[in-house]
Amino acid sequence: MTTPEPGTPSTTRASLGTPGVGAPTGAVPFEQARLGPLTLRNRIIKAATFEGVMPRGTITQDLIDFHARVARGGAALTTVAYCAVSADGRVHRNTLVMDGKQDAELRRLTDAVHAEGALVAAQLGHAGYVADQRSNRMPSMGPSTRLSAPGMGLVKAATPAQLERVLGDFRRAAQVAVDTGFDAIEIHLGHNYLLSSFLSPNLNRRKDHLGGSIENRSRFPREVVAAVREVVGSGVAVTAKLNMADGVPQGLWLEESLQFARLLQDDGHLDAMQLTGGSSLLNGMYFFRGEVPLRELAATQATVVGWGLRAFGKKMLFPEYPFEEAFFLPFARQFRAALDMPLILLGGINELDTIQLGLDEGFQFVAMARALLREPDLINQYQSKGRTTGLCVHCNKCMPTIYTGTRCVLADAPEPALH
Numbered sequence: 001m002t003t004p005e006p007g008t009p010s011t012t013r014a015s016l017g018t019p020g021v022g023a024p025t026g027a028v029p030f031e032q033a034r035l036g037p038l039t040l041r042n043r044i045i046k047a048a049t050f051e052g053v054m055p056r057g058t059i060t061q062d063l064i065d066f067h068a069r070v071a072r073g074g075a076a077l078t079t080v081a082y083c084a085v086s087a088d089g090r091v092h093r094n095t096l097v098m099d100g101k102q103d104a105e106l107r108r109l110t111d112a113v114h115a116e117g118a119l120v121a122a123q124l125g126h127a128g129y130v131a132d133q134r135s136n137r138m139p140s141m142g143p144s145t146r147l148s149a150p151g152m153g154l155v156k157a158a159t160p161a162q163l164e165r166v167l168g169d170f171r172r173a174a175q176v177a178v179d180t181g182f183d184a185i186e187i188h189l190g191h192n193y194l195l196s197s198f199l200s201p202n203l204n205r206r207k208d209h210l211g212g213s214i215e216n217r218s219r220f221p222r223e224v225v226a227a228v229r230e231v232v233g234s235g236v237a238v239t240a241k242l243n244m245a246d247g248v249p250q251g252l253w254l255e256e257s258l259q260f261a262r263l264l265q266d267d268g269h270l271d272a273m274q275l276t277g278g279s280s281l282l283n284g285m286y287f288f289r290g291e292v293p294l295r296e297l298a299a300t301q302a303t304v305v306g307w308g309l310r311a312f313g314k315k316m317l318f319p320e321y322p323f324e325e326a327f328f329l330p331f332a333r334q335f336r337a338a339l340d341m342p343l344i345l346l347g348g349i350n351e352l353d354t355i356q357l358g359l360d361e362g363f364q365f366v367a368m369a370r371a372l373l374r375e376p377d378l379i380n381q382y383q384s385k386g387r388t389t390g391l392c393v394h395c396n397k398c399m400p401t402i403y404t405g406t407r408c409v410l411a412d413a414p415e416p417a418l419h
Contacts, residue, residue: 074379125188
């Protein structure tokens with residue numbers, strides 16, 4: 001087991017019981033709640049999880065069914081991930097691009113979610129260093145020139161002209177989301193994707209007005225947030241998925257991420273922030289925690305890449321951290337104490353008591369991912385069946401399934417015959 005990076009949050013049972021630092025709202029999980037202009041039927045959101053059912057970026061019935069199941073299962077809002085704003089910003093070729101070419105199919109998706117009584121968000125982003133350039137057959141970009149393992153080679157520093165184009169891509173993608181019936185937009189400011197990488201001192205080595213201080217490093221991400229809000233107006237909720245910490249040496253950490261969060265709050269363009277951490281470039285387990293299914297991951301890759309994962313994966317990309325319920329809560333408390341705006345608690349939430357704890361501590365919403373992969377109807381089970389915990393064991397064996405349709409392998413297992 002790898003020793004966690006300094007500053008890694010720890011959430012033992014004792015720490016989960018720590019008195020809250022936010023202003024208690026008196027909120028309960030299954031009441032209606034406001035998210036900007038929206039009224040959500042409860043306070044539980046399905047966090048973005050790459051669905052793995054978009055071959056060559058096409059919207060399939062499987063993608064529609066994925067989100068309809070979550071909506072039918074009781075979540076108030078489900079998040080479509082990952083919606084690239086441009087072809088070069090895809091994670092790989094099997095990633096949806098919000099370019100206006102599939103509006104009718106996107107409308108089918110949003111209509112299906114709405115028919116189940118839930119709302120739907122589009123997670124918009126540019127993968128930056130995490131974009132697989134070989135799969136996409138086009139170069140990506142980052143704040144500075146560097147080698148990238150997920151990028152399959154050298155990723156060059158973005159020019160001012162390229163960044164202006166990306167800003168326009170976010171505008172176009174936001175308009176597509178509005179036109180096709182999405183209720184909310186989540187801007188990806190986490191996991192060292194393009195916007196997140198601008199914030200990180202170990203990745204952003206620029207010498208111009210976009211590098212150096214946190215104020216400079218935050219300029220481009222803030223421009224994107226402002227541009228998205230300008231496009232969508234006041235009728236669509238705009239949130240951001242924000243890294244509290246990158247989980248890597250010399251990466252973004254609380255001291256500067258709190259400063260950035262205050263800037264975003266003061267800008268006034270966001271209706272809420274969802275608090276996350278980790279790096280899809282350098283430390284993918286920081287936002288998963290638990291066992292690393294390295295053998296299964298390696299089996300999904302080409303021979304050379306698979307060999308590399310087996311040999312170096314745990315040391316370079318997938319260090320192992322123990323799973324703990326609500327593992328981001330200690331860090332998120334720092335944001336709740338410092339900010340007035342609505343915040344969404346994320347990270348290892350599997351129990352109804354944890355949801356209530358987050359609300360008691362002043363978080364307006366909680367977001368769940370793996371627990372709803374295991375049981376898309378878990379929220380209904382909580383509400384009407386007296387359940388208090390999910391079946392997810394956080395084995396992370398869902399991770400390798402992103403190439404064949406993201407799912408829980410335990411939910412796939414056939415039930416034994418009863419005699």
